[in-house]
Each structure stands twice: as structure tokens, then as C-alpha cells.
Amino acid sequence: MSIGQLSESPISEPGSEQGLFSILGIVFKREFLSAYRSRQELANPLVFFVIVIVLFPLGVSPEPDFLRAAAAGLIWVAALLATMLSLDRLFQSDYDDGSLEQIVLCAQPLYLIVLVKTLIHWSLTGLPLIMLSPFLAIMLNLESQHIPVLMLTLVMGTPVISLIGGIGAALTVSLRSGGILISLLVLPLTVPVLIFGAGTVQASIDGLPVMGHFSIIGMMLALTLTLSPFAMAAALKMSVSD
Amino acid sequence: MGAALLKTDNLQCERDDRLLFSGLSFEIYSGEVLQLEGPNGSGKTTLLRILSGLFTSFEGQVWWQGQAVKGCRSEFQQDLLFLGHKSSVKNTLSPLENLRFLMGLQQSIKEDQLWWALEQVGLAGYEHVLCRNLSAGQKRRVALARLYLSDAKLWVLDEIFTAIDKKGVAQLEALLEEKARSGVAIVLTTHHELAMKNIQILSLGRRAA
Numbered sequence: 001m002s003i004g005q006l007s008e009s010p011i012s013e014p015g016s017e018q019g020l021f022s023i024l025g026i027v028f029k030r031e032f033l034s035a036y037r038s039r040q041e042l043a044n045p046l047v048f049f050v051i052v053i054v055l056f057p058l059g060v061s062p063e064p065d066f067l068r069a070a071a072a073g074l075i076w077v078a079a080l081l082a083t084m085l086s087l088d089r090l091f092q093s094d095y096d097d098g099s100l101e102q103i104v105l106c107a108q109p110l111y112l113i114v115l116v117k118t119l120i121h122w123s124l125t126g127l128p129l130i131m132l133s134p135f136l137a138i139m140l141n142l143e144s145q146h147i148p149v150l151m152l153t154l155v156m157g158t159p160v161i162s163l164i165g166g167i168g169a170a171l172t173v174s175l176r177s178g179g180i181l182i183s184l185l186v187l188p189l190t191v192p193v194l195i196f197g198a199g200t201v202q203a204s205i206d207g208l209p210v211m212g213h214f215s216i217i218g219m220m221l222a223l224t225l226t227l228s229p230f231a232m233a234a235a236l237k238m239s240v241s242d
Numbered sequence: 243m244g245a246a247l248l249k250t251d252n253l254q255c256e257r258d259d260r261l262l263f264s265g266l267s268f269e270i271y272s273g274e275v276l277q278l279e280g281p282n283g284s285g286k287t288t289l290l291r292i293l294s295g296l297f298t299s300f301e302g303q304v305w306w307q308g309q310a311v312k313g314c315r316s317e318f319q320q321d322l323l324f325l326g327h328k329s330s331v332k333n334t335l336s337p338l339e340n341l342r343f344l345m346g347l348q349q350s351i352k353e354d355q356l357w358w359a360l361e362q363v364g365l366a367g368y369e370h371v372l373c374r375n376l377s378a379g380q381k382r383r384v385a386l387a388r389l390y391l392s393d394a395k396l397w398v399l400d401e402i403f404t405a406i407d408k409k410g411v412a413q414l415e416a417l418l419e420e421k422a423r424s425g426v427a428i429v430l431t432t433h434h435e436l437a438m439k440n441i442q443i444l445s446l447g448r449r450a451a
Contacts, residue, residue: 017320018350026346030332030339037334037372098328099344101296106347107320241297 023108024116031120034093041089045125046132049082053136064141071140072150072201076157079129080194083158086125087165088182090118091173091236100173104240111229114236118166118229119159126158142201149204156217157197163224164189170235174242193220245308247272247427248293248396253302255288262288263446266302272395275418275428276442284447286431287327287400293429294324294398320348323394325402329385333374337365337384340373344385349393359387364410379405389417397421399430412437 018026035042056074057067094100103113133154134147142150168186175181200213246269254264262285270276278286291297293304295311295318304311306318331340337360345351360369363383373381382405389397403411415438422428422440 018346018348022350023347026343030335030343033339034332034334093332093334096328097332098326098330099332101324101326101328102330102344102347104296105294105319105322105324107316237298241291241299 018108020108020112023106024112027103027113027116028120031117032124035120035124042086042124042128045082045086046128048085049078049129050132050136052078052081053140057140068141068143068205071137071142072146072205073198074140075133075136075150076153076194076198076201079133079154079158080161080190082129083126083161084165084183084186084190086121087162087169087186088172090121090166090169091239092169095173095239100236101240104237110233110236114166114170114232115225115229118162118232121166122159122162126154126162130154130158143205146201146204149210150201152214153197153200153217156214156221157193160193160217160220160224161190163228167228167231167235170232170239173236174239193217196220246270246305247307248429249305250293251303251305253289253292253300253304255285255292255300257285257288268444270396270427270429272425272427273422274442275422275430275438275440276444277436278429278431278444278446280446286446289446290324290398290400290429290431291326294322295319296324296326321395323348323388323392323397325385325388325397325399327400329381331373331381331384334372336370336372337376337380337387338369340384341387344388345391349391351391355391356387359390360384362390363387379407379410382406383410386414389414389421395426397426397428397430399428401431401433403432403434 053074056070060066060070091100094103104110106113130151133151137147137150138144165182165186168182171185172181196213196216200210200217203213204210248270249268251267252264253266255262266289268276278289280286288297292300295304295315306314306321311318330344331337332343335343338356341356341360342351345356357369360366363386365380365383365387368376368380373384376384382402386402386406403414406414411434415436418428418430419438
């Protein structure tokens with residue numbers, strides 16, 4: 001490839017500063033595009049989710065009553081682990097190729113960029129998982145009137161897992177064996193979501209009111225949605241500093 | 243000349259119990275080219291990362307246009323172009339998409355400017371090839387295309403000539419000279435012999451007496 005002489009730029013007027021929303025838009029497009037290009041990786045957590053639930057009756061007991069009792073907890077545990085599995089990828093490739101440095105050096109608030117990244121990640125991993133959950137619930141013999149409750153807990157609960165897990169991912173991105181560390185750091189913090197997520201469905205099965213449970217999950221969602229981006233941003237700044 | 247664009251005051255940095263430099267004070271004015279020299283491991287990259295604000299465990303002060311950088315971080319970052327060791331080019335995106343993202347983080351840019359910049363770095367015809375299929379030098383060139391478009395006042399460039407052929411280096415030097423004339427302050431490290439004139443040299447790695 002030969003290199004030409006320096007020639008004038010077609011438009012020589014200086015570009016203006018980027019506003020916050022156009023930067024978030026740019027991040028949005030780029031995340032979806034690079035996720036689409038490596039879509040095989042996105043299938044991994046989903047496959048894991050389905051396999052765990054399919055194998056469970058084979059390994060433990062195919063008794064319908066037993067499965068009905070175990071359904072909510074089983075789906076929630078599988079969803080939690082599947083989301084965790086996918087999270088170490090959240091910042092890894094950006095760190096490896098150096099674009100994380102450029103994102104950190106962007107003049108707009110880092111926590112908003114990170115929040116957008118995490119929510120996109122959730123919509124590509126958490127959302128498909130929620131779409132699959134009704135089929136798996138039917139397979140596990142859960143009565144159909146409880147399925148909307150299960151889905152709603154997942155809709156509110158899996159973003160919490162992504163947002164908490166994102167902090168772990170941001171902290172460990174510069175380490176070699178980050179995957180195990182994320183689980184150690186983050187799994188204990190996600191236990192409350194698991195308890196209330198599965199508990200809500202159990203309460204619904206037992207015919208108890210579920211609004212209280214939903215309020216608590218909603219509170220967790222509000223807390224992590226507002227606070228964890230700051231923690232992620234601080235952790236990322238530390239990670240690129242090495 | 244007016245006030246210094248960037249000023250450092252008594253910088254001191256230790257890594258792994260080894261003193262890299264101490265008492266380092268210098269000023270960079272608009273239109274100046276400052277080259278950091280020193281053997282491997284003498285702290286050139288660390289100093290560049292301190293200047294750009296990525297590395298924060300150091301002592302001393304960095305001033306940007308008369309203000310402490312800590313107090314005007316976002317104005318400073320708006321005026322800073324940092325090219326590091328890692329090319330920040332994503333393998334799953336094409337050169338055009340990469341450049342659109344990297345430029346877009348800092349300033350609004352028109353589509354034909356992106357095409358023009360890629361043509362300047364010799365990537366015409368490769369705009370839509372995924373970067374994982376490009377050579378190391380070509381990937382580096384995607385990152386370098388930012389130099390043609392940036393409005394930043396301070397450029398911090400770490401080993402940007404790595405993997406670039408001779409002709410490309412000469413062209414880049416011409417670009418840096420032209421940009422410096424138009425008022426951009428440039429801090430760079432390289433192991434290439436630069437043909438540019440009017441370069442200030444800062445040597446690192448001399449043991450303090």
C-alpha cells in the first residue's frame with residue numbers, strides 16, 4: 001500500500017465536542033456490533049442454563065411433584081450461575097486491546113458509559129435467558145399461573161446480578177485468573193437476590209402475597225442501578241492504572 | 243511565549259521499590275515536541291501515563307493551563323489525545339468502525355473525514371475488513387489515523403512508530419511537524435532516530451547522584 005502526500009482534509013473546520021448522549025449512542029452501537037460479530041460466545045451462558053436444567057431431573061428425580069417444588073430455585077440458581085459465567089467477558093477484551101484506556105480518558109462521566117455497557121451486556125445475556133425460562137418452567141412442571149411471577153423476578157433480579165458482577169469484573173480485569181476471583185468476590189453478594197427471587201415464586205406457589213418480595217427485589221435493583229456504576233468506574237480506573 | 247500548556251512539578255515515582263525518577267519538573271508549551279529518552283525500564287511509559295492521568299500513584303503535581311489537573315480533569319481529557327502501547331483497535335470491528343468509535347469518544351466527526359483519514363494512513367480499500375485479518379502494522383495504522391483528525395491540544399504518544407514501515411514513519415514525522423507548527427504540543431517516546439528538527443529532549447534513567 002503506497003502512502004500519498006499529505007493532503008488537506010476534506011472538511012477542515014474543527015469538530016465540536018461530543019455531547020453525553022452522542023457518546024452513549026456510539027458506545028451502544030459499538031457494543032452491539034462487536035457482540036454480534038462474536039455471537040457464538042453469547043450462546044455459551046444460554047446453553048449452560050438450558051443444560052443444567054435439563055440434566056437436573058435426569059440426575060436427581062423425574063418425579064413431577066418434586067420438580068414442581070424445585071423449579072423456582074433451580075431456575076434461579078442456573079440463571080445466577082449462567083449470568084456469572086458471562087460476566088468475566090464484560091471488560092476483558094476492552095482491557096486487552098487497550099480501548100478501555102481510551103474509554104477511561106473520555107471526557108464524559110465514566111460511570112454512565114459503564115452503566116450503558118453493563119445494561120447492553122444484560123440485554124444480550126440476561127434477556128434471552130428470561131425468554132427461555134417459561135419453557136424450562138413448563139418442563140419442570142411449574143403451574144402456568146406462577147410463570148409470570150417467575151419471569152418478573154428474573155426481569156428484576158438478573159440486572160442486579162449483572163450490576164454486582166460488573167464490579168467484580170472491573171476489579172479483576174487486569175488479573176490473569178480473574179474468572180475464579182469474580183465468583184469468590186461476587187457470589188456472596190448475589191445471595192440475597194437469589195433468596196428473594198426464588199422466594200417470591202415459592203410464596204406465589206404457597207398462595208401468599210408476593211408484593212413484599214417484589215418490593216425488596218425492586219429495592220435491590222434501584223440500589224445497584226444507582227450505586228454500582230460508580231464502583232465499577234472507580235475499579236476500572238484502578239485497573240488501567242497498572 | 244505564553245503560559246505553559248502543561249507543567250509538572252517535582253514528579254517522583256516508584257515502582258516495585260525502585261525509584262524511576264524524582265524531582266522531575268518541566269514545562270511543555272503549545273507547538274513544542276518533547277521526546278522522552280532513556281533505556282528500557284527507565285520510566286518513559288510510566289511518565290506518559292502520569293501525564294495523561296492514567297497512572298495515579300506518584301508524588302508531585304501536574305498542571306494543565308495553570309490549573310491542577312485534578313481540578314479540571316474533564317477539560318483536560320477533552321484536550322488530550324493519548325496513544326498507548328496497546329493499539330486500542332478491536333479485532334471484531336473494521337478499521338472504519340474502530341476509528342468511528344475512537345474518534346467519537348472525543349469529538350464529533352463526519353463520515354467522509356473517517357474515510358479520508360484511513361486513506362491517509364494507507365488503508366484505502368481495507369475500510370470494511372475486520373481488524374483481526376489485518377497485519378500488526380495495519381492495525382497500528384488504524385489507531386494512527388486518529389492523528390489526522392484530532393483537535394486535541396496535547397498529544398501523548400507512546401512508541402507510535404512500532405511496526406510501521408520506513409515510509410510510514412517519515413510521513414508520520416511530517417504530520418507531527420505540521421501539527422506542532424499549528425500549535426499542538428506533542429510528548430512522545432520512540433526508539434527510532436527522528437529526522438524532525440526543533441525537538442526538546444528529556445532524558446530519563448540517569449541515576450541520581
